Amino acid sequence: MLAAASGWKFTPIAMAKSIVIVESPGKAKTIAKYLGPEYEVLASIGHVMDLPKRVLGIDIENHFEPTYVVIPGKEKVLAQLKKEAKKAKAIYLAGDPDREGEAICFHLAHELNGDGASKKPMQRVAFNEITKKGVQEGFAHPGEVNQDLVDAYQARRALDRIVGYQVSPLLWDRVRRGISAGRVQTPALRMVVDREALIKAFVKQEYWTMDAHLSAGKAPYFDARLSRRYDADGKLPKEELKIENGEQADTLRKSLEASTYTVRTVETKERKRNPLPPFITSKLQQDSGRKLRFSVKRTMMIAQRLYEGVELGKEGLQGLITYMRTDSTRVSEDALTEARQFIGQQFGAAYLPEQPNRFASKKGAQDAHEAIRPTSALRDPETVRKYLGEDEYKVYKLIWQRFVASQMPPAIFDQTAIDIQAAAKDGDKFQLRTTGSVLKFDGFLKIYEESKDQSDDDDEALKHKLPAFTAGQELKLLSVKSEQHFTEPPPRYTEASLVKDLEEKGIGRPSTYAAILTTIQDRGYVTKVGGKFHPTELGTVVTELLTTNFKDIFELQYTAQMEEKLDEIEEGREKWTDTLADFYRRFSANLEFAEKNMQDYKRMETPTEQVCEKCGKPMVIRWGKHGSFLACSGYPECTNTREVSLDSAADLDSADSGQHEKEDFCDNCGRPMVLKRGRFGQFYACTGYPDCKTTRRLDAGQKQQDRKLDEPCPQCGKNLVVKHGRFGEFTACSGYPECKYIKQNLVEGFKCPKCKIGDVAEKRSKRGKTFFSCTRYPECDFSLWQRPLPEACPNCRFPYLVKKFLKAGPTIACPNEGCGYERPAEPEPATAPVTATAD
Numbered sequence: 001m002l003a004a005a006s007g008w009k010f011t012p013i014a015m016a017k018s019i020v021i022v023e024s025p026g027k028a029k030t031i032a033k034y035l036g037p038e039y040e041v042l043a044s045i046g047h048v049m050d051l052p053k054r055v056l057g058i059d060i061e062n063h064f065e066p067t068y069v070v071i072p073g074k075e076k077v078l079a080q081l082k083k084e085a086k087k088a089k090a091i092y093l094a095g096d097p098d099r100e101g102e103a104i105c106f107h108l109a110h111e112l113n114g115d116g117a118s119k120k121p122m123q124r125v126a127f128n129e130i131t132k133k134g135v136q137e138g139f140a141h142p143g144e145v146n147q148d149l150v151d152a153y154q155a156r157r158a159l160d161r162i163v164g165y166q167v168s169p170l171l172w173d174r175v176r177r178g179i180s181a182g183r184v185q186t187p188a189l190r191m192v193v194d195r196e197a198l199i200k201a202f203v204k205q206e207y208w209t210m211d212a213h214l215s216a217g218k219a220p221y222f223d224a225r226l227s228r229r230y231d232a233d234g235k236l237p238k239e240e241l242k243i244e245n246g247e248q249a250d251t252l253r254k255s256l257e258a259s260t261y262t263v264r265t266v267e268t269k270e271r272k273r274n275p276l277p278p279f280i281t282s283k284l285q286q287d288s289g290r291k292l293r294f295s296v297k298r299t300m301m302i303a304q305r306l307y308e309g310v311e312l313g314k315e316g317l318q319g320l321i322t323y324m325r326t327d328s329t330r331v332s333e334d335a336l337t338e339a340r341q342f343i344g345q346q347f348g349a350a351y352l353p354e355q356p357n358r359f360a361s362k363k364g365a366q367d368a369h370e371a372i373r374p375t376s377a378l379r380d381p382e383t384v385r386k387y388l389g390e391d392e393y394k395v396y397k398l399i400w401q402r403f404v405a406s407q408m409p410p411a412i413f414d415q416t417a418i419d420i421q422a423a424a425k426d427g428d429k430f431q432l433r434t435t436g437s438v439l440k441f442d443g444f445l446k447i448y449e450e451s452k453d454q455s456d457d458d459d460e461a462l463k464h465k466l467p468a469f470t471a472g473q474e475l476k477l478l479s480v481k482s483e484q485h486f487t488e489p490p491p492r493y494t495e496a497s498l499v500k501d502l503e504e505k506g507i508g509r510p511s512t513y514a515a516i517l518t519t520i521q522d523r524g525y526v527t528k529v530g531g532k533f534h535p536t537e538l539g540t541v542v543t544e545l546l547t548t549n550f551k552d553i554f555e556l557q558y559t560a561q562m563e564e565k566l567d568e569i570e571e572g573r574e575k576w577t578d579t580l581a582d583f584y585r586r587f588s589a590n591l592e593f594a595e596k597n598m599q600d601y602k603r604m605e606t607p608t609e610q611v612c613e614k615c616g617k618p619m620v621i622r623w624g625k626h627g628s629f630l631a632c633s634g635y636p637e638c639t640n641t642r643e644v645s646l647d648s649a650a651d652l653d654s655a656d657s658g659q660h661e662k663e664d665f666c667d668n669c670g671r672p673m674v675l676k677r678g679r680f681g682q683f684y685a686c687t688g689y690p691d692c693k694t695t696r697r698l699d700a701g702q703k704q705q706d707r708k709l710d711e712p713c714p715q716c717g718k719n720l721v722v723k724h725g726r727f728g729e730f731t732a733c734s735g736y737p738e739c740k741y742i743k744q745n746l747v748e749g750f751k752c753p754k755c756k757i758g759d760v761a762e763k764r765s766k767r768g769k770t771f772f773s774c775t776r777y778p779e780c781d782f783s784l785w786q787r788p789l790p791e792a793c794p795n796c797r798f799p800y801l802v803k804k805f806l807k808a809g810p811t812i813a814c815p816n817e818g819c820g821y822e823r824p825a826e827p828e829p830a831t832a833p834v835t836a837t838a839d
Contacts (some may be wrong), residue, residue: 018090020125021081021108023101027130030309030317031094034135040088042081045824047100048074049107056165058158064580065156073811073824075261078111085112090121097126097369098325098511099156099570102149106404109145126205129375130309130319152570155579159183159562162599166591167546174540174600178521184508186546187559188516189525190502192493193535193543202489208243209485210252212422212432213478214261216467221478224420224432226252236431249482259422261475264431264467267417271437272410275444277359278371278403281510282503284324287402289496290451292394293709293722296495297514300324302395303372312387319375320384321399325510326369329359331403331637335370339377339407348447353409373403389748405448412441418469438464460560476541506560537627541601549594552586559804605633614640642687643674663838668694713742730797744775750790753799754782762787786815795821 003750020041032041049068051057059065070078081312085091091669093108095101105124113122121141127134160183167181191447226531229241235803242250281300288299303324309317336356344352374396381397388396415437422430437697491497501515520526525539535543546554562583568574606621612632619630621644666673666686673684673696684696707722713733720743721734744761752758758776765771773783786802793801793814803825805813810825 003559005070006699017088018092019088020092021095022094023096023104024308026305030319031127031135033317034132038089039092040084042084044081044108045074045077046103046530047071047104047107047491048078048081048111051161054352056161058161060162060584063577064158064584066085066108066158070111071304077823079742082112085120087525088120090123092123092125092139093145094125094127096325097128097323099149099153100511102146103153103157105145106147106150106153127323128369129322130307131375133633134319134375146472148570148572151576152566155569156566158580162587165392166587167550167594170594170598171545174545174598174602175623176538176602179538179542180519181542181546182516182519183553183562184512184559185516185519185523186543186554187507187556188498188502189520189535189539190543190547190554190556191498192520192526192533193540195490195493196535196540199489199492202487203487206245207485208249210243210249210256210482211481211483212256212261212420213481214420215476215478216263216469216473217476218467220465220467222434222436222466223481224418224434226422228431229275230429230431234429241430243482246484249484252430253480253482255369255424255426256422256480257477259424259430259477261432261477262421262423263418263469263471263473264421265417265419266471267419267471269415270440271413271415273413273443273445274410275357275406275408276402276448276450278331278373278406279399280327280329280361280371281325282327282499284372284399285499286496287398287451288395288705289494289499291398294391294395296499296517298391299395301515302391303399306392306396306399308705310384310387310392312384318379320379320396322371322373322375323369324371324372327510328361328369329371330361331358331373331406335373335377335403336407339404342377342380342404347408350441351408351443351446353407357407359406362639366458372399374400377404388400390746391748401448401577405444405446408444408446409441411439411443411445413437414440416466416469418466420475434466460670474833492534494531494533498533504558506563507556509563509566514772531670533670541623545598549598550587553590601613605631612638612640614638643676666692666694668692706734713739713741715739746775747772747788747790750788750800752780752782753788755780758782758789760784782816793819793821795819 011389017038017040020028020031020035020039022031022041022043023046025045027044028041032039035041039312047460048071050071051066052069057067057069059067091112093105095108102124109122124145125138125142127138130726132140140393157599163183164180168179171179171181179832211223212226213221213223214223224775227240227242230236231739241488244251284303285296285299288294292299292489294302303321306320307324309319312318325610340356341351377400379400381393381400384396385393415435417435418433420432420434422432424430476774493501495517498517502508502513502516520539521528523539524536525542526533526535530535554556562579563578565574569576569579601623604621604623608619608621608630610619610630611617612619612634615632615634615638617632617634619642620633621628622631623629628644628683630642632640643839665671666688668686671686671688671692673694674687676683676685686692686694688694709720709731711720713720713735716733716739718733718735718739720731723730723732733739733741744759744763747760747762750760752760752774755774755776758780759770760782761775762772771783772788774780777783784802786804789801789803789812791801792799793816796814796816796819798816798819800815801812801821802815804813812823812825814821
């Protein structure tokens, strides 16, 4: 039903007022606070219109004309909006300032001014921040719906619909019904699959490092690494010395042990590390993933709440951050002034640059909105902490720290590099090098330091403390250490690193990253193990088929070019129908080729050397609902099947590179082990079942280490750690077993309705099913299978609603029997409408 700003219950307008229509009830409630009594703020609860679900909805022959229909379940919302629009003095459309928000306003304008509807004045207002100043500025400069933004939305929607609805049926026919292809989803999946192929094809190479532990006559002692060997003529080559095996390492170690050491050069210089710009969407997602371990989707949902408004005691509802879908590092002058005021008062003149720091946005950025920043730098995280949920506080703190730090001076280091000469008795000479850094002035590092996927040379240099040196100084050798290493394959993608690469390659845009990552997981194309993406067998097969048969459409470079075309449409430099026409010419040729040549996995039979134990005929690999399996070639006379053994398929899900290179055998009976699927996922089982019931976890022998968090235990003060149990990751105290605190995933803003004391937490049953129950169990036995929402039913005033996942889509419903209240769930932030394209 329609949501009014004062809550979920609709209050009729008693006199002619202007109505303001936004997407969400939360946003409506915050905006209503800043407008006078002559305004009524209502919510459309997301999109009200979309392309029809069962048909293409794009008339390709008629200039790609889209057909929009009212979204099922939104009829009552739209009817109520029309009713109130007829009584209104004026209508203001206040969707989010992006393509999605503009499209919502476009559809609302069309419906509210349609036949039999309102003919009242209608204007578009937009806010970059939901604060009193931001809202008032938006209303001071109303405009019209931006048709260029709408056209960019329609072009993306049409592209995704054409790809999804014309390619997905091919996959249903050749692989499995219900899976999908997506214009951006598929290139993202391809990146994960290609990375896995590199890992599996990687050949380790041995190399050694050599360190001399030296003394300069006084503490601290230090290590210097062997880097080069002098030529016979006494010259130092440019190439570093490579130590490729143990024999070479032993020879060099003996030479170094019998050498004399002299400081050759001492180079000390001051080095600056500049502050980073405020967050853009992708950087926020990456830093939140690395520092907070939050998924992209979770980060954007929390940011959406911070943007729409949080109750801050006497201040009331306040939007805490600016709009969170942006690729611009631009910041308003007022925000810069406020940040500088805070820095000067809090940290002193030494931490305040003479002029504000300004950052150039990356090439190709749309620059439509400011960077993500707090709406007020004076509202520091500790001030508002008591009003925020734990996750909200963490994300707000991250955004606030990054923004304030961006207006502070560089950090200054004194960096020293020492070159040391080792002269062996046999006449050989070697160069060793050591570096060290000392932080001289912390600058912006006082409040913020960027996270990294891997440590670099700067991090290593900071660990080294060096004594004072002079050129020509003699050093004393304490010991020589040689260490064996092996080259490492490229790391698997995490959410943060995949978003980083998608951004660098120009694939997708800030508003689509969360949807891309969610889709490839929901479709079963990838699994996440230890926070890293592993392509499944299904994901590998789909990628191979699509990239082989659609050589143009799913190329990374072509996908990036299409994003640039959409940006040009948004800027009014390209006609959206022309872009679609160019795309469809290339796409239709690819589609025709694929229909004739795409491999049919459903009917595939790959011969193997294995023999059916029932009839003696050869076994073949076939493709079924759950992937590949072994079946007797004598089918249908013989129906014998079994799981594919590890040596029968090279592309099994989750098989780590370097693992199971040979067939794995049962420890109990010696028979081969095979990969099976159970209700908790995949596992290894003995082929001798039921005589031998040996099973083994996929990660057997690879116990994951606990991951330390920068968060104290609320009970004992020790650090919390992320542990790995049979049901996945969980957070607990590092002081176990003395402290048995386990952090629970609480439903924010929801107290137990039964005991009124405890919170309600998300838990998992023994069968792996999610449920929600009171944290005071067994004192309180309140529990639910559906996620509760802290919102009273507008029909019967039941104290809470629940979120259900039905075939028709997610639904908000009243759990009170006999009430029957239901409405479609509001679309989650940062996700595009999901169709078969699943972009």
